[in-house]
Each structure stands twice: as structure tokens, then as C-alpha cells.
Amino acid sequence: MNRKQKKELRRLLSTRQLMGIDQLTEHGLKTAKGELVFYLLSPDNLSVLSSDGVRNRVRALTDLLRGLDAAELLALDSRESFQSNKNYYQTRLEQEEVPAIREMLRRNMVHLDGIQSTTASAREFVLVHRIDSKSNGDYSSLKQLEKRIQDCGFHVRMADEQDVKRLLAVYYQQDVTTEHFDRFDGEGGVRLNG
Structure with a gap:
């Protein structure tokens, strides 16, 4: 396939296809390599903990992550950069x-x-748990992982559809200002006129 044909093919692909996303799921997305489940993490009461207390929480989370087959951490800006x-x-x-x-x-x-400086701590931490396409990630095991992270001293919840869209917008576009993402282009206009 020559360069012109590749360019034409890319022009015809949807945004999801270009990003390698097959579909959005309840708590993440599916790709050709399996499903990704997103957990939104935030530390609990770090400002009142001693440095040893913070270190212990980080160590507990590190030990938990070492025991997982496939997990990644994302640290994203949840504010604009000037x-x-x-x-x-x-x-x-x-x-x-x-x-x-x-x-x-x-x-x-x-x-x-x-x-x-007033928004310096506006970082968002996301645990990305990869589930093989061969194994069916049942909901109970996902909730168990959520509970294990909570036991390490972190607020955690599985991302919902709007969270996933927001994370993708921050990751790919550095868009931290959009509050609601439509499922389809023009959906907001149809709702207003409907």
C-alpha cells in the first residue's frame, strides 16, 4: 500500500479506530489486546500524615500493584497548563x-x-487494569481489587463512561475543561431541539 492509499484509509477511519478502541465499556474500554478497566485513585488525608505514614501507604500500594498481572498507573493533569x-x-x-x-x-x-501554585496538587491518578481477551473479567474480581486498593488507604472508584471519556480527552487532547461528553457528534444539539 503506497503513502497516498494509507492516507486515504486513515481519513476514512473513525476516531476510535485511530486510537485502537473497539468499544467503551461500563468501566473502561476494549481494544484488540483485551479490556482496560480504569480505577480513579486519590490519597486519603496526606496532609495530616507523617512522612512515614505516607511512605507506608505508598509501599502498601506498590506491593499490591506488584501482585497484579497487568496494571499501569497514569498521572494526568486535571487542570490547564499555563x-x-x-x-x-x-x-x-x-x-x-x-x-x-x-x-x-x-x-x-x-x-x-x-x-x-493554587492548583499544583491537581493531579489525577488512574490505575489501568488490563484484562486478557481470553479471560472474562467478572465484576466481583474488579470490586475485590477496588476494596484492596481502599485497604491501602486510598479513595478509589471504578470509572464510569463519562470518566473514561474525560480521561481520553485529557490524555489525547489535554482537554481539562469539558464537563460532559456526548455519545455521538451533535447529540447535544438534537437534545436541545427535541
């Missing part, structure tokens, strides 16, 4: 000669730093 804006202001600051505009650019950079 780094490109800060880089732009810095470049403009270096080029600008008018003192009033230089001061305005400097204040904008300080403002962005303030926003960034």
Missing part, C-alpha cells in the same frame, strides 16, 4: 521596550504563577 502562556509573556518581556507594557507582562506572569 506554560505556553508564560513562555509567550517571557518572550514579549524580553522584546518589549515600553516600561508600562513590561510591567503589565510581568504582572501577568505573576498572576499565572499564582493560579498554577
